[in-house]
Amino acid sequence: MIIWLIFSLLGAGYMAFVLGGNDAANAMATSVGSKAIDYKRAVIIAAIANLIGALLVGGHVTETIGKGIVKIELFINEKKIFILGMLLSLISAGLWVQIATHLGMPISTTHSIVGAVIGFGIFAGGFNYVYWSKFLKIVLSWIISPILGGIVSFIIFKIIKKFIFETKNLILSTKRIGPFLSSFVFFIITLSVIYKGIKIKVPLFQSIIISISFSFLGYIITWSFLRVEERGNGYSQVERLFAILQILTATYMGFSHGANDIANAIGPSCAIYSIMKSGSTKEFLIPIWILFFGSFSLALGTALFGYKVIKTVGEEVTEITPTRGFSAEFGCATTVLIFSKLGLPISTTHTIVGAVIGVGIARGISSLNLGVIKNIVLSWILTVPFSAILTGITFTILKFIV
């Protein structure tokens, strides 16, 4: 049976590779686009932050993919069927991503893997093998996440407008508001890691206290970084200071991206491992070495293939400045991290699109093409049934061979 696990790990590695190569570019687009960081730095930040986010917060969504969609306990007497199903879900999802990318559709691996797992559940046991209420929650999260990303970004950008651009001394205001905003980022990240964490579990009250301490630390660190001497009182100086702040939000993006998307790759493998290792299906295991293997593949994908996409994005996205990029990343990363904590697999790409549109609605960007929304909605409506059917067909055929 160990051979199945190895297969699934190969699949997981491949999937993480694709994720790291492709999706990291979307996560880093607003940083390299605003020229806050160059593409080489973006690759390094994305790879490291992905790795850490996946390791520390990646477990929640992994559990959802592994046992939250298909009723794992119904397979207790047919472990082989379950293992095959999960493996095929992974392969079919990866295949569909390849096909769709080839066809030029902006699809998300998240939707693909969720569809695939559902397809396996239905074809293996019927409609009652799927947790439909959970599926409904996931679908709702796909609708809510871009909107929430947009709302948070809108608010952040309005804060920047009101407390910086509307003030007399722009630089002083930036140096005051910047550390304040970044202390929020520190607070949320710390809380996400320690409260109901994967390996670390701290009660709520203590978690909040610790997170507040870290946010103070973040405040001081940011404050000292922003102390650079800036002459004049122009708008370009504000942007230059925000370019420094964007290093933080870029890291935040990478962290959240890793936390949510690692599940797409390692969810099925962890499910296979769990059913193999434990006799019962009660316990869902996320072995640290699988988590590390997945996270490392993700980072490697970014480092080896992501740089090309990140470079392209950086060259072609020019209509964004650091204040805008900061707002969009803040909104997107916060949303993705919240959903990761809730164990809901969402698309980072769609959320950043929503976040950028939020800044656009706040009159922050000179021109955005809203036609892209139609494509995104269409592609995810297509992705779920397609990858479900693809999994179902391959599963039905291979069931007899195994």
Added chain:
Amino acid sequence: MKIPILKLFKKSPFKPLRLHMEKSIETISFLKELFDFLSKGDYEKIEEIAEKIYKLEHECDKIKDEIRDHLPKTLLLPIARTDLLSLIHEQDELPDKVEDIAVLLTLKRISMPDEIKEEFSIFLERILDTVNQAFEIFKEMDNVFETTFSKKEIEKIHSLINELEEKEWKVDKKACKIAKIILSLENKLSPVEIFLWMNIIKELSTLADHAESMGKSIRLMIAKV
């Protein structure tokens, strides 16, 4: 590879619009030479400059079409699309009018009466001043966008627009004065010459009118949504 985020960002229409503005200014700056040669009676040079103006006007048209073609309704802009379209329309009237004036000067060889020479050069100066003011306002828009329509920057533009309106008014006044002189020369000039001069004066003062309208479009653009 399809990267959704790449499809989301569109090139800003304000960059080609600025290019259009710069070319319009270049076209308008030929007016001075045009009338200098007219007062010297160098008609060949006038033809030469007219050709340059036609070429520039055509380039402006191309830029205008390019901007309009890339403004689908699905575009999210920080300003109303209709306001932007009306700004483009007004702005494109500038090179159009200069072309019309160049045509008028090549229709028939007329000369500039000595009586208006002095007033006319002030007139031209004021027109250029008005158009330049519109351009200054246009450039100030960058700051409005950068600060996402901060009150301070909007107020700055409002005061610049008020100045623009005053400049336009001065152009009109001068136009009236020159028209009066032309009409008073009814015994010296032929009816055809008077007809042409009246048209030239009219076309020239519409340049300032369009510059003023640009200001109005910009005022609407930056108003609260």
